[in-house]
Amino acid sequence: MADHAAKAALYDALAESAKALANGRRAELVDVLAQGERSVEELAAEIDQTLANTSQHLQRLLRSGLVQSRREGTRIYYSLASEVVGDLWRTMRRAAQEHVSGLEQLAADYLGDRSKLRTITRDVLRSRLRDGDVVVLDVRPEAEYAAGHIRGAISIPIHDLRSRLGDIPDGAEVVAYCRGPFCVFADEAVRMLSRKGISAARLEDGFPEWNQAHLPVARS
Amino acid sequence: MADHAAKAALYDALAESAKALANGRRAELVDVLAQGERSVEELAAEIDQTLANTSQHLQRLLRSGLVQSRREGTRIYYSLASEVVGDLWRTMRRAAQEHVSGLEQLAADYLGDRSKLRTITRDVLRSRLRDGDVVVLDVRPEAEYAAGHIRGAISIPIHDLRSRLGDIPDGAEVVAYCRGPFCVFADEAVRMLSRKGISAARLEDGFPEWNQAHLPVARS
DNA sequence: GCAATATTCAATGATTCACTTGAATAAAAC
DNA sequence: GTTTTATTCAAGTGAATCATTGAATATTGC
CATH class of the missing domain: 3.40.250.10 (Rhodanese-like domain)
Known part of the structure; x- marks a missing residue:
């Protein structure tokens, strides 16, 4: 018989990809990154946040594996890790559109x-x-x-x-x-x-x- | 020019559907509910949690709009709100499989x-x-x-x-x-x-x- | 009405999260 | 080698989240 703790740990890990997107600022970041790679500074301007805060959100996304980064000189460019991440964002948006109450008004x-x-x-x-x-x-x-x-x-x-x-x-x-x-x-x-x-x-x-x-x- | 606060509020709302799934126990619940409706008691047994805790997670899902509930006598049955929620769960799982490190080992x-x-x-x-x-x-x-x-x-x-x-x-x-x-x-x-x-x-x-x-x- | 059952509510403590501020790196330009 | 620019780190604060406990509520069967 399988172990409860192992099952819990597995589903915790599966929930990690949701946790990565479970924040309005990170959702905005992914929405922008779905257009192509961008530097931290540009992304901070897009989501109207400080550089430090944006950097921290990006590192959270990086740790989740949903985005990747590369250095070019003094800049660091972030991008989505794969097509699947874009799929995830779009599916999430669709679920919110159908089910999150009050969304129409906010839109x-x-x-x-x-x-x-x-x-x-x-x-x-x-x-x-x-x-x-x-x-x-x-x-x-x-x-x-x-x-x-x-x-x-x-x-x-x-x-x-x-x-x-x-x-x-x-x-x-x-x-x-x-x-x-x-x-x-x-x-x-x-x-x-x-x-x-x-x-x-x-x-x-x-x-x-x-x-x-x-x-x-x-x-x- | 559009208002920063309004944009933030909109993306916060979009992130709500991710927040609903951003917990291992709720992910387990959705995985079970994808098979069909179940009572609170059954669900608590499935995810190896207390009734109170399971009930609270279900109510969180209910508030997010991703699940619905109906009363039948003394029991309350929960079910997914629509096909989209199943899609969301499967897409999330796929994203985790591709990108969350350590998942293979946990599996x-x-x-x-x-x-x-x-x-x-x-x-x-x-x-x-x-x-x-x-x-x-x-x-x-x-x-x-x-x-x-x-x-x-x-x-x-x-x-x-x-x-x-x-x-x-x-x-x-x-x-x-x-x-x-x-x-x-x-x-x-x-x-x-x-x-x-x-x-x-x-x-x-x-x-x-x-x-x-x-x-x-x-x-x- | 009264007891039994299924579910929810309310209060608690431990943990994590989001954002701020100011300092620390790392590469490039001078 | 010092300065500049882009990014990250570290510490601190208030808020949200999660699991636990025990009490409260609603429906059913008597």
């Missing part, structure tokens, strides 16, 4: 009213891409676009969008996307473009989900 | 040496089932078999196996399965059958994975 508080925001699904965008009657706009930071983007997309980081509206081809409809369903960049882009009289919609989720669905991507 | 400590244990995959079992040259043996408790099992499987709970060896048809090879990859029941069954000279192997994972893959199942 609305952060993202604002999305009811007037036109969104399209991956499948629709895919067929529109084949028809060629759409401009796909990646509004994430340059580095994330460089690490991987929807094939055919043009890059205009959200902070440059106002001054680079001229870069968007005339006539075609724009589909903006960013990091995922809870990323504000694409929302802001669609609102700005609509105000300027440009027809725009947002992709319902972001690049990691597109990539995970094995749809056409490009790099650099 | 070996609990399960013993599996190297001499023949295992077969879902796909292989599926085609062997079509050929009809295999006896599929469900060694979970009766209630779990009743809640759902591999179509064509016979039920002999592991604790009854020794006295019911006669129920196993002669000649055919046996494939035993139970709750999942870290469940000991099927291991014990295969070892016992092998000692008795009956050719036996274990399915590499359990009923929830079979069901999730939309392979043929039956109820009652």
Whole structure:
């Protein structure tokens, strides 16, 4: 007959991967890292935390095995350890969306009213891409676009969008996307473009989900 | 520009589903509940904990929304809130298997040496089932078999196996399965059958994975 | 109504966690 | 070799978590 203590220890270890994600700041870190590797300093800015605190969260993730790090000169870059970690984050997000009460309200508080925001699904965008009657706009930071983007997309980081509206081809409809369903960049882009009289919609989720669905991507 | 506090609150809420699973005892509970609904008393016995402690963990899961409960007379039955929760548990387990260091050793400590244990995959079992040259043996408790099992499987709970060896048809090879990859029941069954000279192997994972893959199942 | 059973509640102490602050490293630039 | 920059370490504080204990509650059967 098997030992109770050994069973407990095994399930404790299985729960380690959940513990790693069981914190809002670490969830934010994983969400950003799902776009590609980043330095500690950049990550601290992304999650609005001190360097020391961010470093400690990253080391917790490192100890859990879900992320890895490499040194390049004076900087240390962190990245997800594998595809499975992205799967875990997305599944966790989906479970929270379906079951955590109050989440819709919190999303609305952060993202604002999305009811007037036109969104399209991956499948629709895919067929529109084949028809060629759409401009796909990646509004994430340059580095994330460089690490991987929807094939055919043009890059205009959200902070440059106002001054680079001229870069968007005339006539075609724009589909903006960013990091995922809870990323504000694409929302802001669609609102700005609509105000300027440009027809725009947002992709319902972001690049990691597109990539995970094995749809056409490009790099650099 | 979006508010930092609102973003933090949103990601805190997303992390709630991870927090719910971020404990070895709750992971065990979800693993058992993935087989079907159970009463508090039964669950406490499964995870070798006091009633009070088990009840508190179940209420934590309830608050997270990942499980639901219903009263029947004096008993309260808990069950997973949806398929997504099973997905979350399996994805988490996979992430831990790939990335949590020391997990293999802990599994070996609990399960013993599996190297001499023949295992077969879902796909292989599926085609062997079509050929009809295999006896599929469900060694979970009766209630779990009743809640759902591999179509064509016979039920002999592991604790009854020794006295019911006669129920196993002669000649055919046996494939035993139970709750999942870290469940000991099927291991014990295969070892016992092998000692008795009956050719036996274990399915590499359990009923929830079979069901999730939309392979043929039956109820009652 | 009263006793029995299943579950939950409430209070406790030990442990871990999240964040802050200020000091310590380690590589690169001068 | 000293300074600069990016990251980590170490110590401290308040809050949350976990298992334990014993009491409280709700439903059933009498």
